[in-house]
Amino acid sequence: MQGLARVVTRDAEFHGRQLKKGDRVMLMFAAANRDPSAFECPHDIDLDRSANRHRAFALGVHRCLGSNFARAMFRVMITELLRRLPDVHVAAPIERLADAGDVYAVKHLPVRFAPRPREGVGMPAHSD
Ligand code: HEM
Structure with missing residues (x-):
């Protein structure tokens, strides 16, 4: 916003x-x-x-009611992202959606990082 x-x-x-x-x-x-x-x-x-x-x-009075929830989500997201991809960085200009009003809505966010083995690869598939 x-x-x-x-x-x-x-x-x-x-x-x-x-x-x-x-x-x-x-x-x-x-x-x-x-x-x-x-x-x-x-x-x-x-x-x-x-x-x-x-x-x-x-x-x-209208301060965001979900701010603590949003903070918790961001903490998990940023922590997990940097744990998996510690060298991730923005690699090109960010492209925004043209019609998102006041919201800073990202359309394309090219990033660069060194490939690492995927976590969980080789684990047995889950079956119900
Ligand atoms: C990064 C995430 C978020 C940002 C930057 C954000 C930002 C904002 C802002 C600037 C307002 C003020 C609106 C105003 O002054 O009229 C607001 C209000 C509000 N937000 Fe968020 N918000 C986020 C996430 C969330 C989440 C996750 C929830 C709910 C789970 C939420 C629920 C609300 C509600 C209900 C209001 C209205 C409060 C009121 O008018 O009294 N927000 N938010």
């Missing part, structure tokens, strides 16, 4: 800009997550980042 639109509920000033009740604003979570005044080396993937108050799951 790159960001979400909101309607301003009262007149307010935000970083020197005057906002009026009823204005539509776009909250760009993805840009906030790359704010160099908030994150050291914001463009680097750092799985051990500790000061990490990112906005990927939004903020406030």
